[in-house]
Amino acid sequence: MSPFRYFAPRDLVEACELLGGEDAVPLAGGTDLLVALRHREVRPGRVVDLKQVTEIGDQISIEERHVSIGARVVMSRLVASEIVRDDFPALASAASVVGSVQIRNRATLAGNLCNASPAADTATPLLAYSARVIISDGAEERGVPLEEFFTGPGSTVLRRGEVVTSVELPLPEGRSGSAFARVTRRRGVDLASVNLACFVDDSGRARFGLGAVGPTPLAAESTVDQLTTDDGMQRLLDVASPISDVRAGADYRRAMLRIHARRALQAAIEGLG
Amino acid sequence: MSQESIIDVTINHARRTVSAPPSMTLLEMLRSRLGLTGTKECCAEGECGACTVIMDGDPVNSCLVLAVETEGSVVTTIEGVGNNGMTYLQESFLDAGAVQCGFCIPGMVVAATALLERTPEPSANEVRDALSGNLCRCGGYDRICDAVLRATSGARHDA
Numbered sequence: 001m002s003p004f005r006y007f008a009p010r011d012l013v014e015a016c017e018l019l020g021g022e023d024a025v026p027l028a029g030g031t032d033l034l035v036a037l038r039h040r041e042v043r044p045g046r047v048v049d050l051k052q053v054t055e056i057g058d059q060i061s062i063e064e065r066h067v068s069i070g071a072r073v074v075m076s077r078l079v080a081s082e083i084v085r086d087d088f089p090a091l092a093s094a095a096s097v098v099g100s101v102q103i104r105n106r107a108t109l110a111g112n113l114c115n116a117s118p119a120a121d122t123a124t125p126l127l128a129y130s131a132r133v134i135i136s137d138g139a140e141e142r143g144v145p146l147e148e149f150f151t152g153p154g155s156t157v158l159r160r161g162e163v164v165t166s167v168e169l170p171l172p173e174g175r176s177g178s179a180f181a182r183v184t185r186r187r188g189v190d191l192a193s194v195n196l197a198c199f200v201d202d203s204g205r206a207r208f209g210l211g212a213v214g215p216t217p218l219a220a221e222s223t224v225d226q227l228t229t230d231d232g233m234q235r236l237l238d239v240a241s242p243i244s245d246v247r248a249g250a251d252y253r254r255a256m257l258r259i260h261a262r263r264a265l266q267a268a269i270e271g272l273g
Numbered sequence: 274m275s276q277e278s279i280i281d282v283t284i285n286h287a288r289r290t291v292s293a294p295p296s297m298t299l300l301e302m303l304r305s306r307l308g309l310t311g312t313k314e315c316c317a318e319g320e321c322g323a324c325t326v327i328m329d330g331d332p333v334n335s336c337l338v339l340a341v342e343t344e345g346s347v348v349t350t351i352e353g354v355g356n357n358g359m360t361y362l363q364e365s366f367l368d369a370g371a372v373q374c375g376f377c378i379p380g381m382v383v384a385a386t387a388l389l390e391r392t393p394e395p396s397a398n399e400v401r402d403a404l405s406g407n408l409c410r411c412g413g414y415d416r417i418c419d420a421v422l423r424a425t426s427g428a429r430h431d432a
Contacts, residue, residue, distance in 0.1 A: 002296065003294065003296050004294070004295055004296055005276075005295060006278065006295035008337065008341075008344075027339075027342075029344070030337055030338060030339065031319055031334075031337050034298070034318075034319075034336070034337045034338075034339070035318045035319060035337070037296070038317060038318060039318075047295065047339075047341075049341075049342060051342070076331070089368060099319070099406070100319075100322065100405055100406020100407075101332055101384065101387075101402070101403055101405070101406050102319070102322060102325055102332050102333050102334045102384070102406045103319055103334070103337075104336075105328075105331040105332060105333050106333050106334075106338070110411045145303055161359050187406055188405040188406075189320070201387065
């Protein structure tokens with residue numbers, strides 16, 4: 001990789017200042033960044049390691065109305081978290097299939113979002129759960145609904161000098177159910193050809209996150225009643241615009257999306273208990 | 274720009290002070306600065322697991338960690354597994370005939386060591402999941418899984 005300077009700031013203001021420079025890139029788990037550095041797809045002058053920043057948490061905490069996941073929390077932590085497994089099981093499922101054991105021990109949830117892959121596994125349950133991304137520029141904080149966070153493949157609303165500090169998931173108020181589904185070419189380490197998550201609550205609302213079927217992970221919402229018909233399901237899935245690539249053809253993606261959206265909805269309804 | 278950083282890190286139970294440029298990976302530091310060539314470089318992008326080491330208790334791909342990120346960490350490489358001769362797990366790899374060309378084996382042994390530390394009696398599926406980030410081009414997966422299952426505490430008790 002090309003030479004760069006390395007910084008490991010301890011406070012948020014310093015981190016955001018360092019990231020304000022044009023040639024600076026943030027480093028969290030590094031599982032995407034180091035590959036890009038190696039292929040010289042990025043040639044930063046400085047790499048700003050966010051893992052020492054005290055304001056960026058490595059905890060999963062229950063607040064009054066939501067659960068807060070610090071931006072340093074790695075995938076294996078999510079999988080092991082009782083809070084996540086109990087209240088957000090589709091997120092635990094998605095986190096458990098990202099990369100390999102070795103990747104999951106380094107890769108962060110926030111990094112998966114900031115990398116903004118259209119196929120990001122954890123983005124789909126977070127969209128289904130109406131997650132918000134908390135962003136700071138060192139002075140001020142703003143919260144962005146995840147469906148407004150992605151702007152295209154590999155791009156987000158993050159401005160230069162801003163970092164994600166946490167991800168917030170609203171705690172379901174009544175009974176709820178959710179499920180994650182994923183189509184890959186092989187069972188082990190692979191990127192998704194299609195991935196999706198479904199969340200239903202006892203008011204009959206059904207909310208989906210759909211991955212690898214558009215330029216960004218997509219949110220779609222309807223009601224359980226509407227989705228009982230093929231037409232209703234088709235209207236929900238019209239938001240998808242899959243392309244053909246090395247992992248799957250567009251038609252195959254569309255077909256898998258229909259089948260797995262239906263199955264995930266069924267599983268989520270069963271999870272209502 | 275190419276200035277070196279000084280890194281204090283514990284490697285295989287010994288405190289080390291290593292000099293490395295910021296763009297050097299942990300894998301490169303182990304092999305070229307410390308002569309620990311048991312950790313193998315293969316894909317160098319986190320796909321194959323040949324470079325697996327245990328960092329602060331967790332198996333990670335050393336090709337995806339910058340050397341400077343290990344400041345203050347505790348790292349165990351294949352050389353640190355079985356400091357006093359071979360471990361029971363390593364003996365099991367021999368007994369099961371799990372080694373063909375051998376290139377993936379250090380990564381396999383390190384990943385399996387991390388698994389057995391956390392889960393002393395894994396099921397066959399847990400072994401397969403734990404090793405799914407380690408590729409073997411010889412295709413010796415069944416024997417490798419056998420080897421790990423032979424080394425579980427239950428199997429040792431039966432032996």
